[in-house]
Amino acid sequence: MRYQNTLILKKAFLTLVIALLSIIMLFPLAWMLSASLKLPTKVFTSPIEWIPKNPQWSNFSFVWSSGEVPFSRNFLNSIIVTVISLFGTLIVCSMAAYAFSKISFKGNTVVFLLYLATMMIPSQVTLVPRFMIMRWLHLSDTLMALIIPSVFNIVAMFTLRQSFNSIPNDILESVWIDGAGHLRTFTSIVLPMSGPALISAGILAFVRSWNDYMNPLIFINSERKFTATLAIKNYLNVDGQPRYDLAMTASIISLIPIIVLFTLVQKYYFQGIATTGMKE
Amino acid sequence: MNMTQRTRNTIVGYLFLTPSLIGYVVFLAFPIVFSLIISFTNWDLISGLKNIKFVGFDNFIKMYRDVNVTKALKNNIIFAVTTVPMTIFIALFFAVLLNNKIYCKRMFRLFYFIPYITSITAVSVVWLAMFNPSSGPINTILRSIGVAKPPAWISSPHTALLSIIIVSIWMGIGFCMVLYLAALQNIPVSYYEAAELDGTTELGKFIHITLPLLSSTTFMLFITRLITSFEVFGIISVMTGGGPVKSTTVLVYEIYIQSFQYYKFGYASAIAWLLFFIIFTVTVLQWVGQKKWVHE
Numbered sequence: 001m002r003y004q005n006t007l008i009l010k011k012a013f014l015t016l017v018i019a020l021l022s023i024i025m026l027f028p029l030a031w032m033l034s035a036s037l038k039l040p041t042k043v044f045t046s047p048i049e050w051i052p053k054n055p056q057w058s059n060f061s062f063v064w065s066s067g068e069v070p071f072s073r074n075f076l077n078s079i080i081v082t083v084i085s086l087f088g089t090l091i092v093c094s095m096a097a098y099a100f101s102k103i104s105f106k107g108n109t110v111v112f113l114l115y116l117a118t119m120m121i122p123s124q125v126t127l128v129p130r131f132m133i134m135r136w137l138h139l140s141d142t143l144m145a146l147i148i149p150s151v152f153n154i155v156a157m158f159t160l161r162q163s164f165n166s167i168p169n170d171i172l173e174s175v176w177i178d179g180a181g182h183l184r185t186f187t188s189i190v191l192p193m194s195g196p197a198l199i200s201a202g203i204l205a206f207v208r209s210w211n212d213y214m215n216p217l218i219f220i221n222s223e224r225k226f227t228a229t230l231a232i233k234n235y236l237n238v239d240g241q242p243r244y245d246l247a248m249t250a251s252i253i254s255l256i257p258i259i260v261l262f263t264l265v266q267k268y269y270f271q272g273i274a275t276t277g278m279k280e
Numbered sequence: 281m282n283m284t285q286r287t288r289n290t291i292v293g294y295l296f297l298t299p300s301l302i303g304y305v306v307f308l309a310f311p312i313v314f315s316l317i318i319s320f321t322n323w324d325l326i327s328g329l330k331n332i333k334f335v336g337f338d339n340f341i342k343m344y345r346d347v348n349v350t351k352a353l354k355n356n357i358i359f360a361v362t363t364v365p366m367t368i369f370i371a372l373f374f375a376v377l378l379n380n381k382i383y384c385k386r387m388f389r390l391f392y393f394i395p396y397i398t399s400i401t402a403v404s405v406v407w408l409a410m411f412n413p414s415s416g417p418i419n420t421i422l423r424s425i426g427v428a429k430p431p432a433w434i435s436s437p438h439t440a441l442l443s444i445i446i447v448s449i450w451m452g453i454g455f456c457m458v459l460y461l462a463a464l465q466n467i468p469v470s471y472y473e474a475a476e477l478d479g480t481t482e483l484g485k486f487i488h489i490t491l492p493l494l495s496s497t498t499f500m501l502f503i504t505r506l507i508t509s510f511e512v513f514g515i516i517s518v519m520t521g522g523g524p525v526k527s528t529t530v531l532v533y534e535i536y537i538q539s540f541q542y543y544k545f546g547y548a549s550a551i552a553w554l555l556f557f558i559i560f561t562v563t564v565l566q567w568v569g570q571k572k573w574v575h576e
Contacts, residue, residue, distance in 0.1 A: 127536075
């Protein structure tokens with residue numbers, strides 16, 4: 001009994017320590033939430049007014065629907081880019097992963113190594129050529145400029161290949177003997193058996209697209225086509241003035257999909273980055 | 281159908297690879313070769329491809345004398361050698377804490393992780409406000425506890441880089457922590473039980489069991505975080521624009537400026553290859569060095 005009490009005490013104490021530390025970690029985000037509900041004149045007060053006296057819920061409707069380009073437009077752009085990239089990545093990368101993992105053909109290893117080798121090269125090296133290619137393909141300043149390149153995700157391909165490798169070939173061979181081809185085994189055996197791997201690769205792709213900053217910055221010019229991530233910056237200069245209240249509101253809105261996604265599927269994501277997805 | 285199984289497999293294999301091969305060639309392989317070639321030219325967008333001229337190693341020699349590039353490189357190195365160890369150290373501390381029996385473990389894990397999944401612009405705008413020298417929350421708190429002259433943070437060339445480092449550490453902790461947590465769960469409890477029988481202290485257990493068994497994770501984190509820290513760009517682009525007086529400029533920021541403000545595509549690509557060379561060297565050195573301290 002005495003021993004058990006000490007255990008509970010220890011558990012409570014450690015929880016308290018962790019809670020205190022998480023206050024430091026969450027401080028900027030709590031401030032963000034608080035500022036998003038304030039009047040511009042009340043954003044910076046001393047001492048900090050954590051719970052606004054007159055919460056300005058209208059900040060949200062203002063950011064969402066007012067202005068030359070309402071934030072809802074940018075938010076929708078982000079949804080379009082992210083969702084198409086997500087499914088594109090899963091289709092393209094799982095097909096490649098299947099070829100690498102389950103089909104033995106001439107050049108299999110060579111092509112795989114060529115893919116892997118490019119992981120060492122920072123994306124900034126290819127920045128200028130990609131900018132030119134987008135111009136030549138007339139994709140500059142379109143959402144397609146963000147979607148198409150993001151679909152070729154070597155990390156996702158690598159993760160999925162690892163997962164497909166763990167499916168024993170015997171299962172597939174029994175189907176091949178029945179005369180079924182690779183397309184059948186791919187769609188009706190390998191994909192259904194790889195649910196968790198597909199989900200974790202999908203979440204990684206989602207976060208990457210949603211939070212991407214450099215590509216929209218370079219490939220998108222017109223504000224109507226900005227993604228949410230890029231558009232947040234606009235509120236730092238509203239008629240020459242930084243509007244922190246609105247910037248925080250837009251930030252909170254852009255965080256919602258990510259937080260919702262994580263509370264739903266955090267298990268898969270943490271498995272995903274803990275196993276193979278070392279690089280963001 | 282006289283095709284052998286082998287030929288058929290090759291055709292099917294490449295059919296499965298076609299979509300990714302197109303992407304690979306158009307958005308990776310070709311741009312890499314292209315970038316390498318133009319780094320030896322004077323190409324800029326304004327005079328166009330017609331007037332492109334090979335200039336040998338001129339861009340690389342110019343880089344060596346360019347104060348902006350050397351400043352960026354210096355900042356990059358300071359940034360990397362402070363951010364990476366601090367992030368990993370704090371993350372390890374948090375992971376070890378979270379690995380105990382505590383209440384609401386999953387909630388706290390998500391709390392620590394949120395900064396990492398928050399977009400770079402949201403992070404930057406909130407920290408811009410945090411660091412506001414006259415009325416930002418950090419200096420408000422510092423003044424209320426009696427600091428008469430709190431630092432000017434991103435507004436001063438002396439503290440701007442430090443501010444960027446603080447934000448990056450704050451952002452990176454969650455990611456490293458999650459990897460450490462996963463690795464901690466793989467350490468068999470029996471190791472600790474055996475140590476307890478020998479009367480080892482908590483600290484002894486940490487130094488002799490936990491640390492060595494986490495060394496391969498630490499190694500992976502060092503490599504990936506170092507690469508990431510040499511590629512830092514977003515926070516700097518939103519928060520400081522490389523200033524004040526170039527005190528926070530980094531290589532990627534210079535690449536960006538040279539490419540899309542001055543349109544000096546040749547020179548920008550040369551800087552990008554310098555970045556590759558640094559990342560490559562650092563990674564190779566770490567692989568060589570890992571034998572000395574990574575426990576398998």
